[in-house]
Amino acid sequence: MTNFDRLFSPRGIALVGASSNLGSVGGQPLRFLTEYGYAGRVYPVNPKYTEMKGLPCFPDLASVPDPCDVALVVVGGRHVPGVIDQCGARGIAFAIVLSAGFHEIGERGADQQKALDAALARNKVRIIGPNCIGLLNLNEHIHAGFGGAMSNRTLRAGPLAMVTQSGGFGLGMVAAGDQQGIGFNYVVSTGNETDIKATELIRYLLEREDTDAVVAYLEGSTDGHGLLDIGRRALELEKPVLMWKVGDSRSGRRAATSHTGRLSAGAALFRRAIIEGGFIEIGDTDDVVDLAQYLSYRKRAKGNRVAILTLSGGAGVLVADLCEQQDLDVPETSAETIAKLRPDTPEIASLTNPIDLTPQGYGDSFAAYTRVIETVLAAPEFDQAIVRSAPGAIAAAWARGFIEVAKRSDKPVMLQWGSGAERNQEAFDIVRSAGIPSFLSPRRALNALGAIYRFGVKINRHKARAALASARPVGPQALDLPAGGALGERRSKMVLARYGIPVVREELIAENEIDTLRAPALAFPLAVKIESPDIAHKTEAGAIRLGITDIEGLRTAAHEVLASARKYRPNARIEGVLAQEIACGTEVIVGAVNDRYFGPVVMFGLGGVLTEVLHDVTHRFAPFDLATAREMLAEIKGAALLRGYRGAPALDIEALADTLVRISLLIADHSGRIRELDINPLFVRAAGQGVVAADALIVLNEEFGR
């Protein structure tokens, strides 16, 4: 992993293509770097000048003195490869290339892109961009780029970092956040990502101790493994990546492609990586502003049981609805707590959570409301509290007592401002300076609380799994796989069996054994199928017979199946005829693929219409443990069918989960060779009676270099 410390905190910056026109792309960074307080050295590079803005101007990078850690490149696109060579020769580790006109403009930029790729290949230089707007380090007043928001000298510094694939939009977010009290430390626009990828920068910034969270604005990424790694690390560090992922719609994808020529991993697995890892998905600057309040609030709830305290019945109803939408529980107040609350509450108050003192209930006595909050925070049935403030006029006086109560409790408290509060700046300031999250909008308040709650759930799950580090149910198995192509049904099931997955009992009958065949060691009724690596769709080939009840029928069926197969595909390699016991149970489908970007992934779905029409399937990155497999089974929409629907017995969920784990190990152990794997159907029997794979198909990657 590259150490980017000197990229973000360079001791000196060479500005290649510097301009004395301070409004131009080459002039803006010269102005920012010399006027905004950057403490390092600035070296304008431009052969036409010897001096610029009072600084010596150098003809090339070779003549730039030490220290110089970064070249900020604003020359025309065709000159960029030469500048990279100069960086390499001079030993400048990083270049930030603002220049455009590479593969993002398609055919027209192809030659320039090729030249840039070649320059990068022959030099030990790492570059940001091209086609980016630069980098900000607000702690050290480094504005190394151009454009509207980059020129804003007064942007506040704060504990958030940002990696953005859209410079304009990302910097706009910085500016909008600044207006709402949110500060960033490091902000980097990645442009085309010809070399350094957004994921690499996210990973680096996540590790920095001066960063509370990384905001990522991504149009796409092919670094699936990097995303998975970031997700894991964010959970370990208990520090979220706030992921704003765009470009998933048809026209959005089209726009992203023409924006930076960027490819991306598929949207479904990308979202899966966000769900599984230490990401919080966002979709607005408001989300960052709201989450930032929680990121700086160190109290974490022990559970999801929320007490709602309000002076407005309507607000109580609304907040209760919003809590449940966020998977937070609003349990009833215990009789013991109610007894403690009675002396401080008016008769018309409603004390079963939401606890509503009513607008007539508090009178002028906001002290009673504060005592009620203290009693509720002490109650063991609640893990956290959402408090609606006293209204406008008395909000400030009330807030002074409230923050003391909130500080004394080890449970988190969130404030939702009541009516008229938007006029009471004093009350706002009191609560804000106490560090207590507070919101005008109940919806925004609960969206943020819900996101933080779910992030905590993911952290806990990650810890639990790391602690268990459950032993594999089966070790890595050597498989004798051919060089490429598809394995036939029988060989595919032999692979499954190596990983301990039950398969139907079957026998392969060679063509010349058919007429002399004696009773096989299988229980009738049987199915008879062609066994050929060249016939994947046996039903279509007419090469399958079901319900064979005796040896005579078996012989007849075997001949028929052979004849059909030969007619369907005369040149097919035929290994024989498969006689197979007929399994039964509930049909499910288990699949696995080796995704080009994310690596091995397992899919599970109920068979038939549910999978094919309703797309009721779920995915996990492989390998995974039993707890994950159980989650998969619980989260499909048709999960009730597994648990025993309409009086049917519950199915063997444990055996099914175990099979998913084994498949995840199989695909992960052999991700270099197995491209796709399908068990369709896998029959699931009643609880305790296991599962059995009735048909399977494995498709291999060609084995290179064999």
Added chain:
Amino acid sequence: MTNFDRLFSPRGIALVGASSNLGSVGGQPLRFLTEYGYAGRVYPVNPKYTEMKGLPCFPDLASVPDPCDVALVVVGGRHVPGVIDQCGARGIAFAIVLSAGFHEIGERGADQQKALDAALARNKVRIIGPNCIGLLNLNEHIHAGFGGAMSNRTLRAGPLAMVTQSGGFGLGMVAAGDQQGIGFNYVVSTGNETDIKATELIRYLLEREDTDAVVAYLEGSTDGHGLLDIGRRALELEKPVLMWKVGDSRSGRRAATSHTGRLSAGAALFRRAIIEGGFIEIGDTDDVVDLAQYLSYRKRAKGNRVAILTLSGGAGVLVADLCEQQDLDVPETSAETIAKLRPDTPEIASLTNPIDLTPQGYGDSFAAYTRVIETVLAAPEFDQAIVRSAPGAIAAAWARGFIEVAKRSDKPVMLQWGSGAERNQEAFDIVRSAGIPSFLSPRRALNALGAIYRFGVKINRHKARAALASARPVGPQALDLPAGGALGERRSKMVLARYGIPVVREELIAENEIDTLRAPALAFPLAVKIESPDIAHKTEAGAIRLGITDIEGLRTAAHEVLASARKYRPNARIEGVLAQEIACGTEVIVGAVNDRYFGPVVMFGLGGVLTEVLHDVTHRFAPFDLATAREMLAEIKGAALLRGYRGAPALDIEALADTLVRISLLIADHSGRIRELDINPLFVRAAGQGVVAADALIVLNEEFGR
């Protein structure tokens, strides 16, 4: 329908329970009504005083002079019934009862509630409340209530009305809206709704010409018919009701009940009414603020094709994503338009919608960007445009040109502020005063645009239907129904047949005819079932046999079925045995109920797992037309199964839609008698081959007064 003009614009208001303590509940309205500019007469009523705040104080309502249209009541709960009697005697048409302590506090308030009900029954007085916080008419400076936001004298007036079941929360919304430039005219808090319901007030305010929209904050309502009527009328008037519906969660429902003791129609049908009618569902004050910009913008798009113009590629991607999420189309720019754009756009610009000039593209020449916008607005492939503003520093200068272009076009334009814009108040003011909707947050911008677009779609659909006013496929049919209970299968299907719905061919065989039975006029194979109004679950009773292939089998099956039925339920009334042809096709379920609050409703779902486990069903209020029935068939998740899934032939969707229409007429024509109706299964055959009801059950309401 009551005319509420005098409630909202009273010529005089009697304040019953007035207090000279101007901070108290009885003193606040006295202060507001005398100090804020109300032009009507104010009459304090309190037997303890002869004068209050410089006004004569009256001992009772009888002594109050004319004109007096409203009594504002703040006396203790036990005195309220007497005040209502005084209103009745004095001829005061309306009372606004702020007093609490009625059924909202449960048992403790029951006696007072009963007394209030009785007083209302014996007087021609209509009341708002009790347990409300009052009414605002900001046009006429009437603050007839109490509490924080009610006391705000500077609230701006505007074209929105509000009906709120939570006074505190509703008034908070008024105050928060005021801060963001949104004004209300009439605001009413409905409290317990012992008499006047929120729906009645919404309906009234919707009709007022000085109202652009009604904001409704509802915890629940039993006035389903009123909601449906409001929804229709809002579409006719092309004026939306912005519906904030809370209380749908478990704890939210609990809170709503304890808040005002309110019952409510079920959440699913409530939401259905919102979807079908002229409602826009909201969930935050921000939504009102955002929608208000569109309500005052009179340009309406002719279609859903959006052009996106931006200087930030990232913003283009994001806005394109958001458009598709809102069912808006982002088509590619035509070659003709691109040719027109070329002279005004830099080489690196991307002109396939989103049209991205890039941050380097516009230079200082914002005039070129304005010309590009004009060209795009003229292009026939777009119905409307979303424009991202030029950034901070030049935003104001650019905005002057932009608003001229936007005004000249008859297509709607929406502005999304670009980076740095939050610092440019001048630019904001230029765009706002031009009346062009503009937003800082792309998400909020598109949420509002999407809501307005869908409202327009509903209006157009409503017009199309009203214009067609399609003839009923079948007239109202007289049905010979028994007094109550369930109809047996055969009689239920006879009812269906009266409405022209195909049913399976069948014959009823009396018990004494079985042994002498000759071949029936039905095609074997047959099913045999018991026919009894007392046995609804024939399978459970063992009173069903399938696959009968000859007359002998029919006789045997008939005896067996009779025996099983008698064993299952010895006292069952048995009408005979039903011999039935066996239908086939794809199973679907059609149901209808007479909802207590909303009246007749039809349900459609695919059979089996899809309905029972995945709850893949859809509802419509009855009666409805073919277009609506087709919508139902298209919107279930498993719709692909009807269209012909995996090479299966498409099913007879037209016949199925026709059946749904007939069922909707049947349940609507007989809503007084039929409580429930189920066809399960209805078999749907391939296109052109119709449908057939294989089993049906109708449950009747008891016929009162027969």
